[in-house]
Amino acid sequence: MKVRFIDAKNIEDTVKSLCIRANTVLRPDVLEAIKDLYRREKNNTIQKDMLGILIRNAAVAQKEQMAICQDTGMVAVFIDMGTSTAIRGDNMISAVDKGVEAAYKEGCFRGSVVRDPLLRDNTGTNTPAVVHLRIVDGDGIKISVMPKGFGSENKSRMIMLEPTAGPEEIRDFCVETVKAAGPDACPPYVLGVGIGGTMEECALLAKRALIRPINVSNPELHIADLEREIKKQTDTLNIGIMGLGGISTVMGVNVEAGPTHIAGLPVAVNLSCHALRSATAVVD
Amino acid sequence: MFHKKKIRAPLTESDILGLKAGEEISMSGVVLTARDQAHSRLYGMIKADKALPVDLKGQVIYYCGPTPPRAAKVIGSCGPTTSGRMDRFTPLLLESGIKGMIGKGRRSKEVVESVRRCRAVYFVAPAGAGAYLNSKVLGCEVSAFEGLGPEAMYKLRIKDFPLIVAIDPEGRYIYENM
Numbered sequence: 001m002k003v004r005f006i007d008a009k010n011i012e013d014t015v016k017s018l019c020i021r022a023n024t025v026l027r028p029d030v031l032e033a034i035k036d037l038y039r040r041e042k043n044n045t046i047q048k049d050m051l052g053i054l055i056r057n058a059a060v061a062q063k064e065q066m067a068i069c070q071d072t073g074m075v076a077v078f079i080d081m082g083t084s085t086a087i088r089g090d091n092m093i094s095a096v097d098k099g100v101e102a103a104y105k106e107g108c109f110r111g112s113v114v115r116d117p118l119l120r121d122n123t124g125t126n127t128p129a130v131v132h133l134r135i136v137d138g139d140g141i142k143i144s145v146m147p148k149g150f151g152s153e154n155k156s157r158m159i160m161l162e163p164t165a166g167p168e169e170i171r172d173f174c175v176e177t178v179k180a181a182g183p184d185a186c187p188p189y190v191l192g193v194g195i196g197g198t199m200e201e202c203a204l205l206a207k208r209a210l211i212r213p214i215n216v217s218n219p220e221l222h223i224a225d226l227e228r229e230i231k232k233q234t235d236t237l238n239i240g241i242m243g244l245g246g247i248s249t250v251m252g253v254n255v256e257a258g259p260t261h262i263a264g265l266p267v268a269v270n271l272s273c274h275a276l277r278s279a280t281a282v283v284d
Numbered sequence: 285m286f287h288k289k290k291i292r293a294p295l296t297e298s299d300i301l302g303l304k305a306g307e308e309i310s311m312s313g314v315v316l317t318a319r320d321q322a323h324s325r326l327y328g329m330i331k332a333d334k335a336l337p338v339d340l341k342g343q344v345i346y347y348c349g350p351t352p353p354r355a356a357k358v359i360g361s362c363g364p365t366t367s368g369r370m371d372r373f374t375p376l377l378l379e380s381g382i383k384g385m386i387g388k389g390r391r392s393k394e395v396v397e398s399v400r401r402c403r404a405v406y407f408v409a410p411a412g413a414g415a416y417l418n419s420k421v422l423g424c425e426v427s428a429f430e431g432l433g434p435e436a437m438y439k440l441r442i443k444d445f446p447l448i449v450a451i452d453p454e455g456r457y458i459y460e461n462m
Contacts (some may be wrong), residue, residue, distance in 0.1 A: 012330065012408045044401065046308060046448065049308075050410055053410045053416055053446075054410075054412065054413055056413075056416050057412070057413040057414070057415050057416035058415075060416055060418070060428055061361070061415035061416040064354070064415065064418075065354070066351070066360060066361055066414075066415045066418060067361035067414060067415065068355065068361070068365050068412070068414070068415060069361060069363060069412050069413075069414050069415075070348065070349060070350050070351050070360065070361040070362055070365075070414040071349075072351060072361075073363065091419070092410050093442055108352045108353065108354045108360050109351055109360075110349060110350070110351040110352070110360075110361075110434045111348075111433065111434065112314055112349075114336075122433050122435075124432070124433065141367060141459075151366045151388075151411075154366070172375060182389070182390060182459070182462045183388070183389050183459055183462060184366050184367075184388065184389030185366070185389070186388070186411045186412040239462070240412070242388070242408060242411060242448070243390075243458070243459055243462060244448075244458075245391070273411075273412055274412055275412045283305070
């Protein structure tokens with residue numbers, strides 16, 4: 001087997017530029033969804049004013065290369081690495097952390113990571129990142145970064161349903177999660193929903209679901225139906241932007257499903273605020 | 285959009301008595317940022333009868349941990365963080381003199397009652413729009429707890445900062461049914 005070598009420095013540089021892009025350029029699918037809500041929200045309402053502010057916010061952030069939101073998140077990094085790839089130089093994890101650190105310094109993003117959950121000492125670099133590695137076919141490396149704000153991370157939830165529970169109970173859990181978040185976590189929300197796997201795999205599916213553009217349905221028809229059904233139910237909650245009521249409660253539902261155990265049906269909802277940020281690239 | 289009633293911070297009781305929950309206002313003047321760790325410290329100092337690093341009387345506390353400024357700016361992205369995490373500290377801060385709070389989202393029953401009792405006010409600011417709000421901040425300097433970095437207390441000089449009254453001095457609350 002011919003091995004392709006990739007310099008650790010390329011991984012570092014890619015992670016750096018992805019972090020800067022994700023934090024300053026709102027994803028086109030997300031911006032389009034906000035604009036669509038703006039068009040449909042009633043005229044002369046605070047709700048419409050607020051959606052207008054979000055559209056202006058995205059424009060200012062991109063123009064001035066300023067963070068879309070001051071919570072520039074803890075960075076989840078998803079790496080798909082080809083089996084015939086080898087990294088030269090640094091190890092991968094430290095290359096990723098160097099990239100994150102460089103991005104947060106150059107981009108003037110907030111360091112929001114504390115070294116110890118009880119001692120709460122800020123690392124000052126927004127590292128370490130949380131790295132999820134998959135070994136795949138091929139000889140390349142694909143990286144996605146997701147700086148995830150904790151206003152919405154805090155409202156994310158998980159449940160171990162019974163295997164016979166079915167789509168209605170999954171839907172109801174998602175709706176309850178949104179209801180419990182109420183106005184606190186910056187609606188209009190995007191729901192990343194994981195179904196199946198083990199406990200930690202389910203949560204990972206939920207987070208991965210948020211990477212998919214929100215205008216693209218799951219290719220499995222029964223899962224796409226579930227996405228629509230969850231969206232339909234959450235639309236009736238009338239939470240609205242900033243909890244002021246109206247149509248802007250949930251702007252996207254992405255579900256990812258995976259194999260699970262005969263005795264279980266894990267469900268995780270990774271809630272995202274309207275500033276859903278991620279960026280993806282292949283390492284050269 | 286948003287050029288409604290104007291108000292100046294710090295606040296006196298007469299500045300805010302006419303405010304009504306749900307009303308849009310625009311704030312100018314000086315506010316102090318404080319989030320989780322600064323709240324925890326202030327709370328501990330008040331409980332221990334220690335001198336505070338800032339005079340809280342009439343102050344508006346903004347729940348905000350900004351990003352650092354880029355060149356030629358005074359501050360970075362600077363929107364509100366979730367207010368509910370400050371609930372456990374808020375009644376004592378209100379009793380210690382603060383008159384207003386700016387954040388996002390719901391407050392506990394105790395906070396709503398405490399705002400009413402102290403004749404204070406809770407505002408919400410546009411959430412997730414920190415780059416837009418940057419243009420409403422004219423000055424920024426560290427006020428206390430510098431070692432906390434983004435969680436330090438900053439004194440912000442703001443102009444026409446857009447807000448919505450979420451709990452008014454009569455205790456009316458826009459998220460009553462949520």
